[in-house]
Amino acid sequence: MDKHRTRRWLVASIAAVMLIPLGAAPGLLHAGTAPVTLNFIAADFPEYDAFVNAANRIGKPMGIQIQKNFVNFDDVQKKVLLDFTARNRNWDLVFLYSPWTVSFASKGVLSPIDEFLTTPAARTLVNTKDFVPVTSELTYQGKLWSMPYLSAPWMLGYRKDLYEHAGERQAFKTKHGYDLAPPQTYKQLLDIARFFTRKKGETLAGRTLDDDFYGFVIANKKGFMFNRYQNILVAFGADLLFNPKTMRPTYDSPESLAALKYYTDLYKTMPPGSDNMTGGESTRFAAQGRVSTVLTVLDIMYSIFEDQKTSKVVGKFAYALLPTQMASRPHAMAVDANGIGIYSLSPRKAAAFRLLSETLSTRGLKEVIKEYPEYPAMRLSILNDPQVRGAKPALYQAMSLASTAKMYRFSFPQLPEWPQLVDLAQDAVLAAVNGQKTPEQALADAQAQMVEIFKRAGHIK
Amino acid sequence: MQARLFARQPLLLWAFVLPGVVYVLAWRIVPALYTAFLSLHTYNLAYDAGPRWYGLANYVRLAGDAGLMSSLRVTLVFAASAVTAELMLGLGAALLFDRNLPGRHLWLGIFLIPMVLPPVAVATVWYVLLNPFVGPVPHLIRALGGPEILWLSGPGTALLSLIVADIWEWTPFMTLLLLASLQAIPRELVEAAMVDGAAGLRIFRHITVPHITGMTAVAVGLRFMDAFIELDKVLIMTGGGPGAATTFVSVRVFKTAFQFFTLGYAAAIVMVLLLVLALLYSAYLRAVRRASRLGTGLTEETA
Numbered sequence: 001m002d003k004h005r006t007r008r009w010l011v012a013s014i015a016a017v018m019l020i021p022l023g024a025a026p027g028l029l030h031a032g033t034a035p036v037t038l039n040f041i042a043a044d045f046p047e048y049d050a051f052v053n054a055a056n057r058i059g060k061p062m063g064i065q066i067q068k069n070f071v072n073f074d075d076v077q078k079k080v081l082l083d084f085t086a087r088n089r090n091w092d093l094v095f096l097y098s099p100w101t102v103s104f105a106s107k108g109v110l111s112p113i114d115e116f117l118t119t120p121a122a123r124t125l126v127n128t129k130d131f132v133p134v135t136s137e138l139t140y141q142g143k144l145w146s147m148p149y150l151s152a153p154w155m156l157g158y159r160k161d162l163y164e165h166a167g168e169r170q171a172f173k174t175k176h177g178y179d180l181a182p183p184q185t186y187k188q189l190l191d192i193a194r195f196f197t198r199k200k201g202e203t204l205a206g207r208t209l210d211d212d213f214y215g216f217v218i219a220n221k222k223g224f225m226f227n228r229y230q231n232i233l234v235a236f237g238a239d240l241l242f243n244p245k246t247m248r249p250t251y252d253s254p255e256s257l258a259a260l261k262y263y264t265d266l267y268k269t270m271p272p273g274s275d276n277m278t279g280g281e282s283t284r285f286a287a288q289g290r291v292s293t294v295l296t297v298l299d300i301m302y303s304i305f306e307d308q309k310t311s312k313v314v315g316k317f318a319y320a321l322l323p324t325q326m327a328s329r330p331h332a333m334a335v336d337a338n339g340i341g342i343y344s345l346s347p348r349k350a351a352a353f354r355l356l357s358e359t360l361s362t363r364g365l366k367e368v369i370k371e372y373p374e375y376p377a378m379r380l381s382i383l384n385d386p387q388v389r390g391a392k393p394a395l396y397q398a399m400s401l402a403s404t405a406k407m408y409r410f411s412f413p414q415l416p417e418w419p420q421l422v423d424l425a426q427d428a429v430l431a432a433v434n435g436q437k438t439p440e441q442a443l444a445d446a447q448a449q450m451v452e453i454f455k456r457a458g459h460i461k
Numbered sequence: 462m463q464a465r466l467f468a469r470q471p472l473l474l475w476a477f478v479l480p481g482v483v484y485v486l487a488w489r490i491v492p493a494l495y496t497a498f499l500s501l502h503t504y505n506l507a508y509d510a511g512p513r514w515y516g517l518a519n520y521v522r523l524a525g526d527a528g529l530m531s532s533l534r535v536t537l538v539f540a541a542s543a544v545t546a547e548l549m550l551g552l553g554a555a556l557l558f559d560r561n562l563p564g565r566h567l568w569l570g571i572f573l574i575p576m577v578l579p580p581v582a583v584a585t586v587w588y589v590l591l592n593p594f595v596g597p598v599p600h601l602i603r604a605l606g607g608p609e610i611l612w613l614s615g616p617g618t619a620l621l622s623l624i625v626a627d628i629w630e631w632t633p634f635m636t637l638l639l640l641a642s643l644q645a646i647p648r649e650l651v652e653a654a655m656v657d658g659a660a661g662l663r664i665f666r667h668i669t670v671p672h673i674t675g676m677t678a679v680a681v682g683l684r685f686m687d688a689f690i691e692l693d694k695v696l697i698m699t700g701g702g703p704g705a706a707t708t709f710v711s712v713r714v715f716k717t718a719f720q721f722f723t724l725g726y727a728a729a730i731v732m733v734l735l736l737v738l739a740l741l742y743s744a745y746l747r748a749v750r751r752a753s754r755l756g757t758g759l760t761e762e763t764a
Binding site: 223430 | 505506507508510522528532592593595609611613615616664700701702704705716719720721722723
């Protein structure tokens with residue numbers, strides 16, 4: 001092969017490679033008439049499956065469809081941030097968890113919803129006044145960064161049949177001197193959890209137990225535990241890991257220590273292996289009829305307990321507010337929400353807004369509820385709709401209770417160091433409950449590391 | 462002849478070399494350089510617009526990071542235990558499969574299955590097997606009157622569970638490499654040794670071991686380094702817990718980069734880890750070469 005032939009061969013090869021994209025041209029020529037497909041990245045929650053199914057029904061006449069890309073909850077933020085940093089235009093709709101709002105808004109990952117409310121028709125359809133108050137968690141600098149979609153309260157689920165059983169009530173009153181009822185205080189919760197913790201072969205509600213029975217269950221797996229534990233921590237009067245005025249970590253405060261000691265006691269009433277249980281796993285464990293009381297979010301409990309196919313406790317659970325420890329912080333509960341935002345790099349923003357606003361309108365949300373009847377909508381017009389409420393009375397009673405009761409609500413701080421603090425905090429709790437450290441030592445160790453983090457970040461000297 | 466052809470037609474040479482060069486540059490050199498660059502910066506992916514110069518501060522922090530030292534310890538325990546067990550079991554299995562057993566190929570195929578499963582599937586299998594409520598292993602132990610063992614949530618047992626899962630997954634790999642090495646031993650050599658009166662352990666000690674030492678070194682080295690990047694099984698089976706009992710270095714890097722979003726510090730950990738592993742591996746290779754020379758009487762050049 002001479003030099004010229006080699007060159008010709010190389011040029012021809014390069015030209016062939018360059019021509020490959022033109023093969024796609026016929027497809028591109030039809031793009032104007034083909035349906036628009038929106039790429040949606042979300043956490044793999046059943047509520048988002050329901051959204052996609054409803055949106056695809058609603059979007060069909062508009063020529064807009066959604067392609068779902070569901071990943072683990074933890075992975076959504078990472079994936080979106082990495083894609084945005086690389087300027088990838090691969091998303092149109094993005095799941096937003098309220099603690100990420102400042103990060104996503106300040107980095108420009110999302111286009112604010114306000115940007116699309118330019119016509120009276122759009123404003124009427126979105127109707128921001130119809131959103132429940134917790135929608136404020138999805139706002140930043142006066143703008144709404146995602147359409148509110150899901151916010152369920154943390155509640156206690158308790159076995160009504162056991163709590164109302166005459167023999168159990170009698171035994172409980174004899175032992176504790178007060179009536180067995182949904183716990184109003186954390187002391188009562190511990191009493192009840194201990195009371196119902198029984199070994200295989202013992203009797204429960206007149207029946208001999210085939211397996212051990214537990215008084216309480218909570219998801220203690222890393223990444224799940226702190227979301228739940230923080231309700232107890234704050235109820236006991238502690239800061240949420242640091243004092244926002246002084247910007248000093250306060251995880252070793254007396255209130256925090258009291259909460260951890262309490263949790264160490266409560267932990268003894270939980271099933272072995274709860275350290276490795278996610279929210280769904282702990283609730284499904286309770287659905288096997290082996291626990292008297294559960295702490296998790298309402299819609300997860302309701303959907304799992306009332307699932308006729310898998311639950312052994314259909315109709316047996318009722319719901320109550322989280323207990324109170326201090327009168328000044330009644331039923332302390334963390335408030336969070338998640339919504340669906342429009343990716344700022346999306347080439348299909350108008351279509352994304354159109355489908356999003358239609359699906360999350362009052363009319364559209366009724367379609368979502370058809371897909372997932374336990375879905376707790378964030379619109380007052382849905383929550384107060386007699387037809388919707390009538391279909392799931394127990395669920396909506398509980399939701400009304402959580403939305404109308406006088407409660408101490410708190411939300412997550414928007415701090416870059418927050419994930420590190422949470423990691424340290426949950427390691428400390430797990431080390432204490434497993435006996436690897438005393439509660440005092442666990443908190444002191446975590447506090448020292450938190451102080452280091454705050455110093456490094458320049459919050460304190 | 463090839464050299465002359467390429468000398469006459471340098472473009473042809475580049476056409477062959479370029480893909481390799483591009484691959485090494487794009488997938489190896491550039492990321493490594495960017496990691497080194499990031500390690501000298503502070504960059505919170507969730508909040509910062511871009512990396513900011515931080516000098517050696519990440520490395521200074523690293524020197525006093527007790528959590529990282531604990532992760533290194535846990536990783537070394539995991540790597541040493543898992544690789545030792547895999548080597549022993551892998552060698553045993555390789556010696557077994559080296560014989561003319563009936564249905565040898567079928568059994569070997571079945572034996573290799575764990576190795577070709579995706580790590581996520583391996584982790585899920587073991588997560589279910591060891592689950593205290595639905596897992597067959599705890600159920601069997603209970604049925605036999607044994608104690609309640611929290612395989613995945615006890616501080617000691619969680620690490621043990623990961624080691625067991627790793628052994629299950631990677632012993633076939635060790636077997637495969639050692640079997641290839643065993644089958645390359647000239648049969649005449651063994652037969653000659655037998656004619657001279659050698660048998661059993663003597664043949665193993667003086668013929669088999671020297672011949673498989675090189676491959677063993679490679680296999681152990683590969684598995685040891687792989688243990689440092691073990692991530693899927695830990696995240697699925699234990700999440701790095703309980704506490705930090707199974708927070709391997711890889712998990713710490715992952716958390717630092719993608720949960721805390723502190724990319725600069727994560728990059729510094731990676732750089733130090735890279736250096737430590739490179740030093741360890743070169744020391745290991747030197748030691749193996751020396752051992753191999755002592756065992757065979759070969760010179761450095763021929764070894």
